[in-house]
Amino acid sequence: MIGRVIDVRSTTIRVALEVGAKGFTKVGPDGLQTVGVVNSYITVPAGAHRVVGIVTAVYISGQQQPKGRVELLSQDDTATYELEATVVGRFEGDAFKSGLTGYPPLHAPVQAATPHEVKNIFHPGGGPALRIGTSAVATEQSVYLDANLLLGHHCAVVGSTGSGKSCTVTALIDGLIDHEIPNGHVVIFDINGEYAQSFPPSTVRGKKTRPLILGPRPGASSGLFLPHWFMNNEEHLTLFKASEGVQAPILQRAVADARVSGASTNKEMLRLQNVVSSASIIEGMSSNSSKGCDIVFAQLAGLQTMVNDQVGKTSACAAQWAQIKVMLDWGIAKANVQDAVWTPLTPPQRDILAPMLVAIRKEVTAAFGVLGMGSAQTAPDFDAPVYYSLQELCDVFLPNRIQLEQAADNKIAGYVAT
Structure with missing residues (x-):
């Protein structure tokens, strides 16, 4: 005592x-x-x-x-x-x-x-036990794991890099193999491809086990490839290093726009974007004092052809396309812009075209909203694994989202430049 x-x-x-x-x-x-x-x-x-x-x-x-x-x-x-x-x-x-x-x-x-x-x-009794090392509190005493309890529960081996996690897992597997344990099953999620090559049929370990290896073999010609559109919202923000204030919301909405486009009519979305681009070109020519008529004429003619083609098709935003056609037909006839080189727009022409383009932009914004890509609306799920083109995200959807958001703050483009 x-x-x-x-x-x-x-x-x-x-x-x-x-x-x-x-x-x-x-x-x-x-x-x-x-x-x-x-x-x-x-x-x-x-x-x-x-x-x-x-x-x-x-x-x-x-x-x-x-x-x-x-x-x-x-x-x-x-x-x-x-x-x-x-x-x-x-x-x-x-x-x-x-x-x-x-x-x-x-x-x-x-x-x-x-x-x-x-x-x-x-040392647990009543069944097979695996020796995993020596006790830190009793250096002369070996430490054992009950094999039945080990196989009956989930097991995690954690530690910093280089601390011996892989060696510990190998020791556990070899220890289990050394004991006759009927119906013993071990599932390893081999993320780095370290263990698939450890069970060849010619070795003692391979002869004592029945390995079932699922997935690609390690190597340059094979492997697990994750498409970019599988990434969720948090992973997108991490990849692009988007700041929380302005960049993150813009990127989230742009990705959502791209997913919606990938899941629905990509051609209609591109045509709406085309309308916005042509409107920007025409507005830029309105302030040109030396020329502009020929460029505006070409843009208006092209827009009229494209809109006439779209109006005859079944669409979720058919009402917006019909309104755009009405405004465009009225404005083209009223402004009467000629295909004249080195001729600037006259004040009456600018007075007609400016409100027409404002009205057309409002209809385009409404159409984006119907498709779930408007400034006030987004796709219902940022994380939905729907395919979209990464190139289109950079070339189309992100610039379009920036342009839509600039209506409230004209410094948005500068904020998201990085």
């Missing part, structure tokens, strides 16, 4: 060491034993079982001498030594089990765990 229990809590017990144990060693039937050292084990009777605790703290406190009585005593003679242990399980006979069925009473005798008891703590 090394001491007695003086305090019992839900997970810890406190022990006052006896005078003979203050030197932190004690001679017993099992030889010289270390006492009161952090990470050592103790046992305490608790009914029919013995509680097992691991020492987590050691204390020393002075003892007050009664007044009027002065003796020349050393600090060791007057000090009280105590230790605190965390309860980790119990012994039922010689078998160690986790959990508690009862607590020890106060003044219960405390003993240091014998080498045989420490071995039973680390």
Whole structure:
């Protein structure tokens, strides 16, 4: 016995060491034993079982001498030594089990765990066990894993780079192979292709197992390829390093536009974008004092041909196309722009074309909204794995989204330039 229990809590017990144990060693039937050292084990009777605790703290406190009585005593003679242990399980006979069925009473005798008891703590009985190394708290004691429990639960081996995770997994697999464990199954998600080559039929490991390898073989000509359109919203933002303030919302909406386009009518969306581009060209020519009529004439003629072709087709935004045609036919006839080289637009022509283009832009914005790509609306799911062209995202959808958002803030293009 090394001491007695003086305090019992839900997970810890406190022990006052006896005078003979203050030197932190004690001679017993099992030889010289270390006492009161952090990470050592103790046992305490608790009914029919013995509680097992691991020492987590050691204390020393002075003892007050009664007044009027002065003796020349050393600090060791007057000090009280105590230790605190965390309860980790119990012994039922010689078998160690986790959990508690009862607590020890106060003044219960405390003993240091014998080498045989420490071995039973680390070596599970009743089935095959795998040796995985040596205990850090009992360097002479090997540590084992119950093979049945290991195979009956999920297992994770975690650690920093170079700490030995792959070697540990290999040791576990080889340890399981060395034991005759019927119906033992191991599933490895081999992300880096490290283990597929470890089970060739000619080796001992390959002969003792029946490996089923799914997926491509490692190498330059094979592998797992993830399409860009499989990425979710968070991954898109990470790839483009979009800032949260302005860039992230613009990119999210542009990707959503691209997904909607990929899932529906790409041609109609491109035609709407074409209308916006032509409107921008015409507006640019309105301020040109030396020429412009020939370019505006060509843009208006091309727009009229394209819109007439689109109006005759079934479309979700057929009403918007019909309105665009009405405005375009009226404006072209009213402005009467001639195909004249080096001739600027006249003020009356600009006065007709400017409101017409404003009205057409409003219809285009409404059409984008119907398709789920408007400034106020987006696709219902940013993360939906719908195909879209990465080139079109950069060349069409992102510029279109920037142009739509610039109606509220003309600095948007500068914000998203990076």
